[in-house]
Amino acid sequence: MAQHAHPKPHRISRTLLRTALAVSAAGAALAGGGAATASAAEPALAATPDRGDATASAVTGILEKSVSGAPGAVKGLQLNPLAKTPVDPLANEVRVPVADFKPVSTKTVTGRLSQGAALKDMPVTGEATRVLPG
Structure with a gap:
């Protein structure tokens, strides 16, 4: 063989x-x-x-x-691990014009995440996390 x-x-x-x-x-x-x-x-x-x-x-x-102490630590963690890096997929922005209105953009949804926001910094969940200790 x-x-x-x-x-x-x-x-x-x-x-x-x-x-x-x-x-x-x-x-x-x-x-x-x-x-x-x-x-x-x-x-x-x-x-x-x-x-x-x-x-x-x-x-x-x-x-x-x-x-x-765990909830306090979780509230301050950065949600997007790729934030502030060149490979962050949320840093892109797409604008779509709708008739005569201002263009609708994805930046309003992903802007804070691409800047490295934590759970306490987000608009809706930030209010909810205030009841947690820490």
């Missing part, structure tokens, strides 16, 4: 497969170790109900404080 007829192994595919298998095996080992640790810690928490209540309230407090 000719040399070109033999299938050539793909080194990248093998390397990628081996890496994926190693990562998944490591993840399974970590998950198994975490489950063993959690099952070993359960009897200690069950023996002292006061400690379990304190742990639950501490976790609840941590979650409340971490989530309370």
Whole structure:
């Protein structure tokens, strides 16, 4: 059989497969170790109900404080990741003349987005985001 007829192994595919298998095996080992640790810690928490209540309230407090800052951060995020770049598709403007009226333009809809506006800077949603904390 000719040399070109033999299938050539793909080194990248093998390397990628081996890496994926190693990562998944490591993840399974970590998950198994975490489950063993959690099952070993359960009897200690069950023996002292006061400690379990304190742990639950501490976790609840941590979650409340971490989530309370999220809306403020979301309100200030730039909506269009390509804003103020040469490849921004929203920076184009199309004007259509309609009879004797002023031309209708797409700039009124996409203008703020192409300038890098956040959610709080938009006309309708900006008013709605004022009720969010942050």
